[in-house]
Amino acid sequence: MILKSQVEWALHCCAILAGLPEGRYLSTKALAELHGLPKEYLSKALQNLSQASLVETTLGPSGGYRLAKTPSDINFLEIVEAVEGKARSFTCTNIRANNPCRPEGYCDSKPCAVARIMWEADEAWRDTLRRVRLSDLVGTLSEEVPADIWRSTFEWVLKRAG
Amino acid sequence: MILKSQVEWALHCCAILAGLPEGRYLSTKALAELHGLPKEYLSKALQNLSQASLVETTLGPSGGYRLAKTPSDINFLEIVEAVEGKARSFTCTNIRANNPCRPEGYCDSKPCAVARIMWEADEAWRDTLRRVRLSDLVGTLSEEVPADIWRSTFEWVLKRAG
DNA sequence: CTGTTTTCGGATATAATATGTCCTTAATTC
DNA sequence: GAATTAAGGACATATTATATCCGAAAACAG
Numbered sequence: 001m002i003l004k005s006q007v008e009w010a011l012h013c014c015a016i017l018a019g020l021p022e023g024r025y026l027s028t029k030a031l032a033e034l035h036g037l038p039k040e041y042l043s044k045a046l047q048n049l050s051q052a053s054l055v056e057t058t059l060g061p062s063g064g065y066r067l068a069k070t071p072s073d074i075n076f077l078e079i080v081e082a083v084e085g086k087a088r089s090f091t092c093t094n095i096r097a098n099n100p101c102r103p104e105g106y107c108d109s110k111p112c113a114v115a116r117i118m119w120e121a122d123e124a125w126r127d128t129l130r131r132v133r134l135s136d137l138v139g140t141l142s143e144e145v146p147a148d149i150w151r152s153t154f155e156w157v158l159k160r161a162g
Numbered sequence: 163m164i165l166k167s168q169v170e171w172a173l174h175c176c177a178i179l180a181g182l183p184e185g186r187y188l189s190t191k192a193l194a195e196l197h198g199l200p201k202e203y204l205s206k207a208l209q210n211l212s213q214a215s216l217v218e219t220t221l222g223p224s225g226g227y228r229l230a231k232t233p234s235d236i237n238f239l240e241i242v243e244a245v246e247g248k249a250r251s252f253t254c255t256n257i258r259a260n261n262p263c264r265p266e267g268y269c270d271s272k273p274c275a276v277a278r279i280m281w282e283a284d285e286a287w288r289d290t291l292r293r294v295r296l297s298d299l300v301g302t303l304s305e306e307v308p309a310d311i312w313r314s315t316f317e318w319v320l321k322r323a324g
Numbered sequence: 325c326t327g328t329t330t331t332c333g334g335a336t337a338t339a340a341t342a343t344g345t346c347c348t349t350a351a352t353t354c
Numbered sequence: 355g356a357a358t359t360a361a362g363g364a365c366a367t368a369t370t371a372t373a374t375c376c377g378a379a380a381a382c383a384g
Contacts, residue, residue: 001165002341003252003280004371011276012257027330036260041373047332060381061329076279089251090165095174098198101314113302114173117238118165121290128283140275152263164370166342189359203344209361222352223358 006045006083009037011137013046014079017055018071018138019154025057027064030160034153045083052082062161071138077129089125090118168207168245171199173299175208176241179217180233180300181316187219189226192322196315207245214244224323233300239291251287252280 013031020026028046032039046065049055056068067074092115096108110116142150175193182188190208194201208227211217218230229236254277258270272278304312 001163001246001251002249002371003163005253005255006372007252007280008255008257008276011280015276025330029330034261035257037257038373040375043331044333044373050331057331058381059330059332059379061383063330063381065331076283084163087164089163090169091167093167093170095170095197095199099196099311099315101311101318103311106311108306110306113299113306114170114177117291117294117299118169118173121238121287124290125283125287128286129279132279137275137279144270144272144275149261149263149265149268153261156263164342168343187359191359200344202346205360206344206362212360219360220352221350221359221361223354225352225359227360 001089003080003084006041006048007080009035009042010045010049010079010083011076013042013065014049014054014067014074014134015137015141016153016157017065017067018134019150020066021154021158023066024158024161025062025064025066026157026161030064030157033160034157048083049079052078054078054082064161067134071135072133074134075130076132076134076137077126079134080129088119088122090115090122092118163251165242165246168203168210169242171197171204172207172211172241172245173238175204175227176211176216176229176236176296177299177303178315178319179227179229180296181312182228183316183320185228186320186323187224187226187228188319188323192226192319195322196319210245211241214240216240216244226323229296233297234295236296237292238294238296238299239288241296242291250281250284252277252284254280 012035016031016034017026028039028043031037031046032042035042046055050057050065053068054074055065057063057065092112094112096102096112097106174197178193178196179188190201190205193199193208194204197204208217212219212227215230216236217227219225219227254274256274258264258274259268
């Protein structure tokens with residue numbers, strides 16, 4: 001049960017987009033070069049963010065991506081689900097129903113007890129991600145990354161945005 | 163990020179094994195037929211449980227599997243990790259290190275902030291599973307499954323255990 | 325208007341993993 | 355000795371993740 005690498009890429013890209021000056025866009029090319037990622041494939045992750053209305057896009061030179069909402073209005077779960085999908089990690093195939101001792105057409109009132117427990121754990125995972133806002137990540141980064149590196153990173157990336 | 167179907171199989175098999183009379187074993191064949199699963203493939207899941215010391219085995223006719231511990235001494239996480247592995251769902255490839263504005267050989271004191279958040283969510287998932295004991299599942303099942311179905315299921319399955 | 329740059333989506337190819345089957349070996353029971 | 359079992363290796367197939375390529379439409383600069 002491993003998350004797609006696109007999840008990691010999307011989170012890092014959102015962290016960069018959160019620090020963009022007002023009105024500026026970053027292209028797939030710039031984000032890919034900054035992180036050393038395949039441009040065409042990263043593009044799929046960014047398209048997922050766009051479909052989830054987490055980022056806005058514009059075409060042409062100096063076009064690209066920017067956040068569609070304030071970093072404090074975006075949480076981790078939204079980003080993760082945008083690229084990973086909303087499906088639960090545990091899928092119940094209802095194998096209890098194969099039990100030959102069950103009456104024909106026997107219908108349980110509740111979903112399978114095993115599934116309920118696995119789904120509860122899944123919810124705990126989602127709750128944790130839901131509670132972390134993109135602005136929290138930005139805050140942590142600005143504490144931990146030396147200010148000059150952080151600043152020059154944006155100069156570097158904006159130079160590539162035309 | 164989907165768990166293997168073997169996880170579901172292992173959990174249901176453990177629930178059955180938890181209700182076995184003292185000293186009895188259940189074969190792969192019996193467990194496979196009860197749940198309508200491919201015998202050879204289910205066998206791989208049961209081998210994982212055995213390697214994790216969650217079940218004991220014996221060979222020959224009337225051989226098979228039984229729990230190695232009391233149901234209250236086995237939690238869900240042990241079972242899930244036995245077949246799914248202990249690896250975290252999020253793997254950090256440290257793409258921040260590609261940033262061309264970072265000094266050569268720049269070494270962060272802490273692991274990536276993104277990874278720390280994702281790992282925290284992973285821990286929340288594991289904590290939930292760790293807190294649920296196999297005996298809890300058995301308790302729920304004995305409440306929700308009609309007693310006669312539950313009883314005849316064990317008669318059915320033990321008949322196939324020779 | 326023309327050429328360049330961009331996102332977007334479809335099509336395709338490759339690699340990795342999950343799923344499933346088959347077979348041999350050794351242990352156990354009868 | 356014959357039947358039955360778990361263990362595990364080898365193999366085949368299906369599904370998914372990863373990656374690349376291309377064409378269309380939009381935006382912009384000259």
